[in-house]
Amino acid sequence: MADEPSWDEIFTGSVRTDESGKPNGSGMPGAAADRGEDARRDPRAPGAQGGSATGSGSGGGSAVPAPPMSRRQLREQREEEERRRGRSAKPARPARVEAKAVGAAPAAAASEAAPATAASKAQRTKPTRPPRVSRWRKPGTWILIGVLVVVLGGGTYGVTTLYKQLQPMVASLVGGKPSDDYTGSGDGTKVEFTIVSGDIGSTIASKLAKAGITKSAEAPYKLLLADTEISFQPGTYSMFKKMSAQSAIDRLQSDKARITTKLVIPEGTSLNGIIGLIASATKIPSAKIKAAAADYKSFGLPSNARSLEGYLFPATYELEPNKTAHAYLQDMVDTMETHLTDAGVPKSKWEHTIIFASLIQREAGLAADFPKVARVFQNRIDQGMLLQSDATVAYGAGSTDRVTTTDAERADASNKYNTYVHKGLPVGPISNPGDIAIQAAVKPATGSWLYFVTVNLDTGETVFSNTYAEHQQAVAKFQSWLRAHPDYQ
Structure with missing residues (x-):
């Protein structure tokens, strides 16, 4: 309202009055001088233009002091100046300490507040640098480091085992591509792995991955491509789950891993x-x-x-x-x-040779006698004689664990393996011969023997004879031995 006291009147306790003694808002005595002093200190204040408050004006008369500016007018003036400078500073609320300062003009307070406002704006508009985030602050990394520190107390084995388990997670945390291979020689879980005849490198690599031995087929296959000298033997091998490709290939090369x-x-x-x-x-x-x-x-x-x-x-x-x-x-x-x-x-000639060799294998005792036995049978075949082998008769009779026969068995013509009745070699092999018997069948010894008999079944001692009379003496010797060893009959 028009008759409200100004802020200066409130703080100084003075009320301006007109000639009738009523308040007129003109200030206390001396206010004009104060306003002139304010104008001299602040050239922006009204009345500062044209010199002092008592100087001559344009009309040659005495200058009339300008009325003091209220705080609102000062604020509006300051905002107008800032708008002219192209700024849009937020109006600053005058500090209470400025209003209480005795003798301080509002214009001076405004001029002192302006730099602070500009500084505040500069501080607000100054570019800020984004905070630097260390890669070690990733939560997953801190968790992993913490686990490793705890497990260090478990020794080398504990750290090695943990690394095998957490290696894929480590790779993902640091942004690396997960490996297609395991590390080490497996987790201890045994598994049987079979290589069959005809398996090639790619087949074996695929089977390793499918069995869970290697992490992928690519890892072992790359090693096989890099070394073309690697070869595998058909068989079944004792392997482990989660083996590195190199350790898996090395184990397949070891005879110790082969299950037999x-x-x-x-x-x-x-x-x-x-x-x-x-x-x-x-x-x-x-x-x-x-x-x-x-x-x-x-x-x-x-x-x-x-x-x-x-x-x-x-x-x-x-x-x-x-x-x-x-x-x-x-x-x-x-x-x-x-x-x-x-x-x-x-x-x-396989069939003939095997039959002949099987007969030699069953009748001969000592390895040195095999060629001689072969010669006896070959001489009898060449002369059209019966072979008269007890081993063939026993086999035809269904017994493969003895070489002695009875008179009835030797007379049984229904036995196709009875060489006491049928001439030549038996109709089929009577055993599975080894190398010595095969070699003897291929190359018999040189001699004219037509008879032989083993006189000692324990030692394999055999007597070879050219005549039947000589042979009878050897047979008598064998019969004497049998009587002394009834368990062989």
């Missing part, structure tokens, strides 16, 4: 005896093995072969697990074919 069951087949063992040995070693029922052996034509034998008897080479075999009965028998047949070929026997 040793099977020893002595020379002269019959087919029935071999079936029993295979069944015992592999836990395959004998009936399945007999059924497989009965299909002898499926093993690639000569067309004149009558059975699988004689074609299973006697040796020590390492039977791999998870194979069929046919596969085990085929391995033995393949081995026999190899030895026949090495001995220079053509396939057309």
